[in-house]
Amino acid sequence: MNVLIIGQGAREHALGWKIKQSRHLTKLYFAPGNSGTALLGENVKLDLKDIAQMADWALAHQIDLTIVGPEDPLLDGIQNVFGEKGLLLFGPSRQGALLEASKVWSKDFLRKYKIPTAYAQSFVSPKEAKNYIQHLEPPFVVKADGLAQGKGVVVCKKREEGEQAVQKFMVEKKLGQAGEKILIEEFLPGEEISVFALLDGQRFCYLGEARDYKRAHDGDEGPNTGGMGSISFSSLLDEKRREEIKEKILTPTLKGLVSEKIDYRGVLYAGIMLTYEGPKVLEFNVRFGDPETQVLLPRMQEDLLPLLLHAAKGNLTEKKVELRLEAFVAVVVAANGYPGTYEKGFPLPDLEKWPLEILRFHANTFLGDGKHLNEGGRTLTVVASGNSLEDARKKVYQAIESSSWDHYFYRKDIGAKLVPMKARNE
Numbered sequence: 001m002n003v004l005i006i007g008q009g010a011r012e013h014a015l016g017w018k019i020k021q022s023r024h025l026t027k028l029y030f031a032p033g034n035s036g037t038a039l040l041g042e043n044v045k046l047d048l049k050d051i052a053q054m055a056d057w058a059l060a061h062q063i064d065l066t067i068v069g070p071e072d073p074l075l076d077g078i079q080n081v082f083g084e085k086g087l088l089l090f091g092p093s094r095q096g097a098l099l100e101a102s103k104v105w106s107k108d109f110l111r112k113y114k115i116p117t118a119y120a121q122s123f124v125s126p127k128e129a130k131n132y133i134q135h136l137e138p139p140f141v142v143k144a145d146g147l148a149q150g151k152g153v154v155v156c157k158k159r160e161e162g163e164q165a166v167q168k169f170m171v172e173k174k175l176g177q178a179g180e181k182i183l184i185e186e187f188l189p190g191e192e193i194s195v196f197a198l199l200d201g202q203r204f205c206y207l208g209e210a211r212d213y214k215r216a217h218d219g220d221e222g223p224n225t226g227g228m229g230s231i232s233f234s235s236l237l238d239e240k241r242r243e244e245i246k247e248k249i250l251t252p253t254l255k256g257l258v259s260e261k262i263d264y265r266g267v268l269y270a271g272i273m274l275t276y277e278g279p280k281v282l283e284f285n286v287r288f289g290d291p292e293t294q295v296l297l298p299r300m301q302e303d304l305l306p307l308l309l310h311a312a313k314g315n316l317t318e319k320k321v322e323l324r325l326e327a328f329v330a331v332v333v334a335a336n337g338y339p340g341t342y343e344k345g346f347p348l349p350d351l352e353k354w355p356l357e358i359l360r361f362h363a364n365t366f367l368g369d370g371k372h373l374n375e376g377g378r379t380l381t382v383v384a385s386g387n388s389l390e391d392a393r394k395k396v397y398q399a400i401e402s403s404s405w406d407h408y409f410y411r412k413d414i415g416a417k418l419v420p421m422k423a424r425n426e
Ligand code: AMP
Pocket: 118, 141, 143, 150, 153, 155, 185, 186, 187, 188, 189, 192, 214, 271, 282, 283
């Protein structure tokens, strides 16, 4: 099979790394890819905004399956356009992408299909939103409706913070259109987990769980980021809770999609809060998580390519995948200043001396003078496995600390301690 992976992050590098191991693979392309993916396949300069051009390219190069990493092309309707041209693509249609792209739409969907989630009200008027806040007991959460790269959610410990969020999103329009509508939502105490399943339009195949670390600095301090690290291991979730998530969340979500005539063929990523009342959906994403993918795929025993192909074709027979028992820890190395402003063009150190078992996934890197240079903030995900979380953690930090990181930083507490639910909310 000829496979095209769309995107340029570490998630796409990890997808490519896994697919490269498939015995069904003939040729692997990335668009646009990065200097890490160039070591696995061929990078192609395609404009991700120009879907028609991408489809023409895929036709001309006899692509058997296109796998979409980021959400934007999905919302732009890449599935719809490729589908019309008879091209097989892994990723939901434009309407399916609304599960991620509109929090108001998604909340209505959750409510309609009785899927457990936080209670919320939606607003289009800043005045009404501010009025509502006057009657609320904090903490509560203000969420911009649209895509906002992690900047659209404010957990408010005081009413004033809520008013400020409304002002910023709805009046000053700091997020543009994304903040024109908002949700004001009940705060859910609990432990957060990311759950992944493949959907083929009719069925789902359970992939697994991971936890990501969203804050920039150790101890969960600092601003929200795209994710500074992740962990995945077998006892992150017990079997009873896993079954509860399948029964109360995944099954009704799939039913809802079918009832809405949304032909969803892709990955569903549910951000879930494990609360005392059971699991509740915080958000849906319509793509693989980053950096969750970097720990989840190395845990997978089987060939990923047939699974993605079956999902795209609508003939998934697998109900779940086998995951390795080892623990996996991923640490993201980011440019100093991220998620604020940061400088570009800094070289990554030479990673050749690291043990081979340490995985390294690049994000937005390019080559200059034979070195991998950064273009984005999050630049490298380093992954190790071990017999325990502690063992995996030791290995990953040993590798990272053996290099010097001018201009880069990373969290030192990924996988260090799992804070029990109660302590976290006190
Ligand atoms: P979201 O983009 O909706 O996942 O929100 C970003 C982050 O805000 C989540 O990962 C949670 O840590 C937090 N969050 C969102 N909604 C809630 C909620 N209802 N209760 C508590 N925390 C929340």
